[in-house]
Amino acid sequence: MEFNNNKAIYLQIAEYVCEQILLGKWKTEDKIPSVREMAVELEVNPNTVMRTYELLQGKNILNNKRGIGFFLADNTIDQVKQYRKTCFIEDELPNLFRNLYLLEIDFDELKSRYQTFVSQNFNA
Amino acid sequence: MNNTFNINRFGLLLKRQWLDFGKIYLISFGVLVGVLTLFYAINLTEDNLKYFSSNTLNFRYPLFLITGFLFVSIIASSYFIHLGQKPKAIINILIPASGIEKFLSAIFYTLIIAVPTYLLCFYLIDLTFVSSIRATHTLTSSYTDYQGKKVIIDNVAYFFSTKTVKEFYQFYYVPFLINAVFLLGSIFFQNFHYIKTAISLMAFVTLWMTSIIFIMNKLTNNTVWIGGPYWQDDNHVFFVMSLMGIFLTLAFWLISFIRLKEKEA
């Protein structure tokens, strides 16, 4: 996995985990990779992965069953969306707004572009 | 866990050290066999054998002493050769064995193995050459001494059964002392251990002898010996020398052990 320089590693790992969940690669009731497995795969310190898992546990995305390992929480997809939404609003939206303002793009243009994008990429 | 001495660990260490030291040891041993054979061959040419006398075999005394000194000193000074090179020293210091085990392993290879191998090697080469001479030559000659007694001498005696060698017992401490001096040298000096140790040894011996001669001269000049005959007996003098030799050997070993423990890398 390639990390970028903008964000703490443990948050980037959290995003990676969320991605796995949203893409359906990790399924509910399955045990997810252990801290060590994840650390080896991503070539990072296990303490960092632990920090990620604890964060996601706090967001009710993961469950820690003592002595067995980490599992996805029951309504994990909703929680992930909730979490990602917060992240997006906090991290990326201000940037977007800044550009919209600087480049004087109005909401109508934005709306039509958004709809084209959705129909092209997601066939909605 | 015993952090001072453990026989199993010591055994493991001996096995492990052979991996490092074995090659040096075997090469030195090969050279030794070659040199001894060569000297016997040179001195026992057909010509020399044709005019064989009891003196023909006298070359063996200096040969025994010189090669003995070289073999024991070279082996002793190469055991700790790695301590002069940091990368090797680090590995050796970090082997989980105690200081005393590491030191005893040095003694084991450079003394307990080296000295008997030397003696055995000399014995076997001597046996080979001398027994072939014994097969073809008159073995004994005799003369009448001043008391009119007939004395029979063995002209072709095996080295270790000559009369001279039997008197060597006064100097049995010497290989131990050489071992101790060169072990210390190899730990003490960072590089060129052998040459530095040899030079130090020569300097020390020269200094010591000249100062003793000087002091004894000063003390005994224009004086007459009025004590008993005790110190005029060589054996008594040799005995005191042995004691000093043993003392020096133990002292050098002790210093080597301490230096080894404190060696940094």
Next chain:
Amino acid sequence: MRGMMGMKTLTHIRLPLNFFQNNLEIIKQHHTLVYYLTNTVDMININNLNFGYSKHKPLFKNMSMRLSNGHIYGLLGKNGAGKSTLLKNLAGLVYAQSGTLDVMGFNPAKRQPALLEQICFIPEEFYLPSVKIDAYLKANAPFYKKFDHDYFTDLIKEFDIPVEQKLINMSYGQKKKVIIAFGLATQAKLVIMDEPTNGLDIPSKAQFRKIMASAMTDERCIIISTHQVRDLDNLIDTVIMLDENDVALKASVEEITAKLTFKKVKEIDDSIIYAEASLSGYNAVMPNYHQEESKLDMELLFNAILAEKIKFKPLFS
């Protein structure tokens, strides 16, 4: 009813707890090492260490530091700051002039086998005899009671090392991988590595990171000195920086990023402690006023501390 339940639970818990504590006492008395392994206490305790290769040029002046298990420490410093020397002090390879050094309850200077078998030391320059891996293993592994042969085989496979080749004919990188594999297979609790990624090619560096990520356990204390920070920055959880005869900084990545922000800025203002020009503005270090979660840029931090030591002092004390 409630009281009954409470009592029941209490006695139920008490028995095994007592049992454990009693046993721990016995273990403590007989085996300092086990004591250190069953508790998360400082594995290494350096107290007022003074060291110098010559009397007039001290390298460490009254250095004190504690290191504990469950961490990968990254030891940084300029050339000659004493990274290797500190590591050598920990392994008992060199002797301090004064001060105390405690490693798992032992004084490393005594070089006792019980401690030596718990130390895996990977020096920058090393020597391997001219034998094959098998022979090397046979001679050296028995000194380590917990040596894990299967793990060693796995590591050798992972590192792609030719087993039939003599060690002395291997490339520097291959040799290094052999001693790393051997060192980790000893199951030593203290792992010390001096510039371990030096001489490793790009795929080997990735393998190395994977191996270290899996080697980091709760009982282990791993200390890695490096000047190639980028190779290891995601592995290190605590940074130790040496400068001017002492520890200039010792803080976990978490602590550093809680106190400092690392980010790209367009212009320099007063809040910035240190900045380096880059393609699109500046890479800057500044106090973390807004609880931002930035990624620690170790190289930038390193240069920042060398340049602005005084400004960082109050932040990490």
